Amino acid sequence: MWVVHALCGSNGRILMWAEDSELPGRVSGRAPSGPVTHPFAVRADRLREQLPIGASEEPVVELHLPSYPSAPVGSPELVRDPLTAGAKPRGKLRLGRWFVPSVSCDAAALRELLDAVPAGCRLGSDARFVLEVAGFAEQLVDSGRVLPGLIREDDRLAARWCAALSGADVARFGALRAGMPPALRARGGAAPEDVLRELLDVLVDGRARERLGGTKLGTGRSAAASWLDALSGEPHLDDTPKLRALGARIEDWRAGIARRNPVRTCFRLHAPEDDEQDWIVEFLLQAVEDPSVLVSAQDVWSGTSHVLRRWVSQPQELLLADLGRAARIVPELERALRDRQPTELVLDTEGAYEFLTSAGQLDNAGFGVLLPSWWGHAPKLGLKLNASSTSTAGVVSKDSAVNMGTLVDYRWDLALGDEELTEAELEELAAAKVPLVRLRGRWVQVDHKRLNAGLRMLSESGSGQMTAAEVLQQAGESGQDGSQPLPVVGVNARGWLGDLLSGDTEQHLEPVDPPDGFGAQLRPYQRRGLAWLAFLDRLGLGGCLADDMGLGKTVQLLALEALARDGVARPPTLLVCPMSVAGNWQREAERFAPWLKVHVHHGGDRLGGGDLEGEAGCHDLVITTYSLAARDRAVLRQIRWDRLVLDEAQHVKNSSSKTAGAVREISARQRIGLTGTPVENRLAELWSVMDFANPGILGSLSRFRARYAVPIERDQDSAAAAKLRQVTGPFILRRTKTDPTVIGDLPDKIELKQLCNLTGEQASLYQAVVDDMLQRVEDSEGMERKGLVLATMSKLKQVCNHPAQFLDDGTALAGRSGKLQRLEEILDGVLADGEKALVFTQFAGFGGRLVPHLSARFDTEVLFLHGGTAKSARDAMVRRFQDPDGPGIFLLSLKAGGTGLNLTAANHVIHLDRWWNPAVEDQATDRAFRIGQRKDVQVRKLSCIGTLEDRIDQMIEEKKALAQLVVSSGENWLTELSTNELRDLVTLDREAVGE
Incomplete structure (x- = not known):
């Protein structure tokens, strides 16, 4: 090294x-x-x-x-x-x-x-x-x-x-x-x-x-021209008397500037107050190393500026010389130099504006400049759209004929920030001769060219009618230059449209109950969720129900279907979900709304072509899987669907994937996404889900990245995050279990980080994997580098789990892994207390090795659910585990068992290996921590101390902030780390190895 x-x-x-x-x-x-x-x-x-x-x-x-x-x-x-x-x-x-x-x-x-x-x-x-x-x-x-x-x-x-x-x-x-x-x-x-x-x-x-790029600066053959050319080309020059003399003069000039460095002249602009008209530029001397030391020019001339003596012996001469230099930038300063002892410069509004726009040049030239706090932060002149729908707020009945094509009354107004301007104020702005105008006690900058364009628009089309969809489009463009002559600074609406744009629609709508006979008593927040879904349904708008796992997204969607079809004939709804939960949807529909006719489009004998179209028309709900949505896309897009629902909608987070493309081709009157994790890794995933629900609502992906994703992900821009919440608020409903106003009867969830030591065998294997990666990663790039990093991370996690998993040699498991030893200790306590545990691993192969080991270790049956488990066997496992007399240990592969299951018989959740994606881990935990759980749930996440598992935990906590920032992360983000960051991440500490 x-x-x-x-x-x-x-x-x-x-x-x-x-x-x-x-x-x-x-x-x-x-x-x-x-x-x-x-x-x-x-x-x-x-x-x-x-x-x-x-x-x-x-x-x-x-x-x-x-x-x-x-x-x-x-x-x-x-x-x-x-x-x-x-x-x-x-x-x-x-x-x-x-x-x-x-x-x-x-x-x-x-x-x-x-x-x-x-x-x-x-x-x-x-x-x-x-x-x-x-x-x-x-x-x-x-x-x-x-x-x-x-x-x-x-x-x-x-x-x-x-x-x-x-x-x-x-x-x-x-x-x-x-x-x-x-x-x-x-x-x-x-x-x-x-x-x-x-x-x-x-x-x-x-x-x-480098910046000059060889540009010739001098012309002619003089010593000065040779010197200028050498500033961009070969720097060395012949030693001639003329050049030595020139060098002496240049050094004197530079030394004079250097001598002024400890103290500089500073200009402070005072805006007029009340009925005053004059702007005052106050002259001061400022200590460069301590800018808080300011001495007024009046004190300089009176000789009371003793504080400056340690930096400069002749402050009066310095002030005059600096004012002379500054006058080359701001010619108005020459007026002040007519006084023998200049202390300030009086300006009118036009002169003040010129001074303000010259402040940057003064600063670059080395002067101090103190400007009013509002300059650079003044409210912007823009357009505000006021729209009014005829329906009363919060009361859109199922018989209301309102949708995105409904015409609403609108009126454009000019506004300063959020404040609309009166006609008198507009006249004052139009009559102003300079861009600085005082309105409502504060100074604002006005672009007269854009102001006049805005006034013309108000006179030509300042009011009328537009569709609700056009109002939503204007709301989406709020805060940026769109098709209007001025930026749209706000959209205000009344009635049902106002409820939609409020971003808090759920709170404005009265709770709704499902029809009589529905087999569940909805909780208050679920009734509000149903009202929100029904509201969007009547408008034909898509949405994303992003409630936490376990809060009942399934029952709310089924309640919507039951409510929408109560006495009304509608085309069928197509529900696309992972295979692991297709049976759950079928059972829940039969349980809560048995009158709904459900058809499952799955299996080798599934219908196709006209047969499927005819069968779908005889049913209310057609259930299929993501893989079949892509495989049978040609058939599914030929059918007229009333609603298209994506369960676990994060499956379309990659907008360019085959699955995402297939579901976008399916035509439906309304689209709904259900997901507990609208953001897993990047905000582009949120764009993909929202663009599915309401195509074009967030503009193009490139525009979304420039306006929201980059500022939020890279710069943690809170203003951009707030704007994104505002734009997406009408179409996303998110409630969390930790919010006591949503649900107050869930038990506590106690999360514990369990640190384990490596055995000597594990440490040796770990170091070998690290050395191999660091040797190869520097010579790779692009997809090759990403693949190498991800493969290495997987190998290191396998080593941390057990040497036998990494070596895949079929050897015995006992006594070779600190993590396995800790798992056994935890399960000892769980079973001794007569309780049950879920154990999650992302490695199905390792899970298969664990089953016989744990069965022999605890002399009990261990259930194992993985991606190859048949649907009937899966359902049987769930029933047996939920039975009080059933097995106490349920081992699940994270992908197959992390979603769609209700396993509240367990009050212990153990993550054997880290997925390094908090959203996925939380989904898995929610198999036990959900409605119906009566005990406190203990969640243990096992990591090996002194390894990448230990160090990455803090990085996980930092990634959580991204999702919570906007709506509230896989592992691909690891591939973006630099080689030095990777080295720091994977280096093995001495404390990692146990005794």
Whole structure:
């Protein structure tokens, strides 16, 4: 393993050297008499092979490093095997002189070079610090905060760019100086500030030349033209008297700017208050290193500004010189310079607007600028749509003839933020001659071109009628530029349309009961859910019922079918679900609404073509599976369906999958998705479910990603999350079991993290898998890399479970796995108390090995449900386990048994291996923690301490926040980790191995 280091070199280049943990750790048994080669240092030719991007060999560099008499101290990042490192050096620690072979690269290529370090390399603290300084240099160059120079470099003249620090730059420079690793000063005894300044200027010069791209800056043959050309091309120049004289003048100019760095002039703009008309630009002096130190120009002229004396001896001269420079940016400042002792500048509104728009230039030039807090955050002028439906709010009866084509009255208004503007205020805005106008006691910025376009639209089509669907479309575009001349800043509606747009429709609608004879007494929240579903049904709108697992999505959907078909003839409903719950739907329909005619489209003898169409027409509910929806898509899309329901709708989370494409082709009057996990990994999954329910409601996927997914997932943008909740609110109903207002009679769920040790055999296998991955992952990319990472994660989980699972050698299980030992201890207690447990594993093959082992260990029957279990056997297992006298241990593969089952006889849930997807794990837990459970449920998640299972737990907790942020994650996210992140994740700690 190598540790790569970086240092500031000469001639605008960066030096790099590396330590190798495989090299010997001693020089000799006695102290060297003079500088010798660093014993861990990598040869320059080997280093150049590994760092080929612009790297060239340099002479050896002498470094002063912490050392023992016989050997230097390896850097903290150099992890060496204690068995091969030799004897530990002895003696007093001191600074020793060592030669290291090095290579150098152009500063402009530094980031690309260090980002490309190969597998088996890690960056030292100095190299990471250099990268941080490189980022600072990029910001300075990209914002123009640089100065050109002409300096002497190795007995030659060189044109170089350097940093021009001001304001916050100085504060950041100070923070970098304080955090600079000592290794960066290893070339000599220079002060930290000088070392950092030299490094920053080298990186600034490289970035500036990269940005210029060889553009010629000078014209002619003068010394100045040669210097300008050298600022973008070859930096070195012939040493001539004219160039030396030019260099002296340039250095005087730069030194004058540098002398002004400790204190700068600051401009503070005061807006007029009450009936005042004048804007005041106050002049102040500000300490750059402590911006809170502000001295007014009045105090500067009166001589009472003693606080500035430690930074500047002549503050009056500094103020006048800075005002002269600033006047080149804001010409109005020349008026202030007519006074012998200028303290402020009085402006009218037009001048104030020009000053505000010039503030960025003043800041870039190194001045301080303090503006009113509302500038940049002022409310935006936009359009507000007011719509009114004729029906009374909350009262849309089943006989109401309202749908998305229903015409509603509308009126457009201009608004400032959320506040609608009166006609008088609009006239005032239109009459204003400058973009700054004071309205309702606050100043706002107005774009007159867009204002006039908005006023024209109001006069031409400011009111009338539009369909309810058009109102919803405008609501979806709220907050962005759409088809209107101004952005739509809000949509306000009354009546049933207002209920829909409120995003809290469930609370506005009166609870609804299913028809007489329905075989269940709905809870209050289920009656509200039924009212919401019936509301969408009457409008022909799709929706997503996203209640937590166990809250009764099945019974609410069946109640909707019973209510909608009560005395009304309708085409059949098609329900698509996983095979594992098809029988459950059939039984529940027979239990709650036996008059509903149910047909199951499944099996080798299933109907096709016209036969299926005729049979479906004689039934109310047709049940099929996702696999058959894709296989029989041509038949299913020919049938006229009243409603299309997707149970476990996360099966279509990948919008480009064959299954998602098949169900989208099926035509139905309404579409409903049922899922307890509308977001598992990425927000694109939510888009897919919502686009199924109401095609186009969230726009295209690319637009959704740009507007919501990227800001929320990458930046945790709360405003974007709030907007997404608002847009999707009318079409998603989500209730959780942890909300006491939803359900107060569920017992507690107690989650426990159980940490297990590895055996020696497990640890050896684990390390072998890690070493193999780290050797191969750096040379792979794209799908190959993703496949390698996922395969490795699966192998490591198998090792953590049991060596026999990973080796697949059929050997005995007893005594070889710390996790299996812990499982046995837990089950001992469960069975001793006369209770029952569900044990989930994602590996069906390992589950098959566990069944005989656990049966023999506890002398009891162990049930096992997996993907190959027939439907009849599955149903029989559930019945036997739910029987009080039935078996006490139910082993389930996570995919086959994680959804659609009611197993409330168990009050213990054990996750033997982690799926690393909290949504999937929670679904599995909900087989026991659901309505009908009368005992507290204990959930144990087994992880091996000091392994990736242990470290990944915190990452799981962080991923939960994504789903909760918007609506309330598989494992593909792991493939996006960098090699260094993967290494940190899978490294085995010493504490992992048990005694």
